[in-house]
Amino acid sequence: MVKYQEDSNDDLEKLEIELLLQGLYAWCGYDFKNYAYNSIRRRIWYRVHAEKLSSITALLEKILHEPACLQRLIGDFSINVTEMFRDPLFFLHFREKVVPLLRTYPSIKIWHAGCASGEEVYSMAMLLKEEGLYEKTKIYATDMNAEVLKKAKSGLFPLENMRKYTSNYLNAGGKKAFSDYYHVTNNGVKFHSYLTENVVFAQHNLVTDHSFNEFHVILCRNVLIYFNKPLQEKVHSLFYESLGMFGILGLGDKETINFTNMEDSYETISRSQKLYKKVK
Numbered sequence: 001m002v003k004y005q006e007d008s009n010d011d012l013e014k015l016e017i018e019l020l021l022q023g024l025y026a027w028c029g030y031d032f033k034n035y036a037y038n039s040i041r042r043r044i045w046y047r048v049h050a051e052k053l054s055s056i057t058a059l060l061e062k063i064l065h066e067p068a069c070l071q072r073l074i075g076d077f078s079i080n081v082t083e084m085f086r087d088p089l090f091f092l093h094f095r096e097k098v099v100p101l102l103r104t105y106p107s108i109k110i111w112h113a114g115c116a117s118g119e120e121v122y123s124m125a126m127l128l129k130e131e132g133l134y135e136k137t138k139i140y141a142t143d144m145n146a147e148v149l150k151k152a153k154s155g156l157f158p159l160e161n162m163r164k165y166t167s168n169y170l171n172a173g174g175k176k177a178f179s180d181y182y183h184v185t186n187n188g189v190k191f192h193s194y195l196t197e198n199v200v201f202a203q204h205n206l207v208t209d210h211s212f213n214e215f216h217v218i219l220c221r222n223v224l225i226y227f228n229k230p231l232q233e234k235v236h237s238l239f240y241e242s243l244g245m246f247g248i249l250g251l252g253d254k255e256t257i258n259f260t261n262m263e264d265s266y267e268t269i270s271r272s273q274k275l276y277k278k279v280k
């Protein structure tokens with residue numbers, strides 16, 4: 001059957017994207033096949049142009065033969081935007097509504113899934129320290145991207161971000177001077193190493209890796225928005241399996257447990273701040 005030019009262009013683009021994602025998966029195990037299509041499509045075209053190529057198929061060839069290009073594409077797919085005390089009200093509600101529950105446990109395990117360069121993890125460590133809970137807590141901070149985890153471990157962050165982070169910290173109910181947590185170096189701001197004493201940073205892929213522990217809290221904020229609906233459902237099942245009874249799930253501003261297959265298993269703790277408690 002002869003196709004109209006426009007239709008066949010669309011179909012061809014879809015096919016090329018499918019082949020690229022399949023090739024990427026077969027070649028290095030990264031599975032982006034169920035990421036939100038339009039966002040992945042935009043990022044692929046960005047990379048095609050940045051590499052001065054003329055087609056998605058040419059990009060497939062390049063990622064198979066040039067490891068550095070492969071890394072650049074994975075970097076494009078892993079959007080690492082983050083900040084300390086991002087959405088300060090989330091941390092305020094966590095302090096007010098979740099901390100009292102955590103106080104009742106002899107020890108606490110928290111998983112930050114998709115922690116990027118770690119700003120969220122350092123924020124949580126400060127909050128728990130101020131609430132007297134940090135010493136009995138183990139934090140597992142994971143991301144699929146090894147490069148951002150290196151940054152997270154270093155504890156070094158740009159000085160120019162501190163003004164914004166200080167304001168976030170205060171709006172999140174911070175109890176000290178934010179600057180007590182870091183000192184300024186020639187390479188930026190270095191956060192005190194006690195903030196990572198109880199933190200394990202590790203590579204973990206939510207699409208291809210399994211549950212690895214049982215947690216009291218799982219935060220996965222601003223990650224699921226990049227997945228399509230079936231993949232979101234799959235990852236919600238992973239979180240459900242990985243949470244103990246009455247465990248807390250914290251999602252990002254634009255994410256929700258509502259309208260997922262897990263909705264009935266959670267009670268809402270803060271509707272506006274996307275905090276949920278597993279109840280069955």
Ligand SMILES: C[S@@+](CC[C@H](N)C(=O)[O-])C[C@H]1O[C@@H](n2cnc3c(N)ncnc32)[C@H](O)[C@@H]1O
Pocket residue numbers: 078079080081082083086113114115116117120142143144145148204205206207220221222223226252
């Ligand atoms: C926008 S950042 C969110 C950082 C932090 N949670 C926050 O809300 O500020 C999204 C992170 O999710 C990670 N990510 C994307 N897909 C992932 C996957 N399949 N498994 C683990 N991490 C993933 C990315 O590498 C990126 O660091």
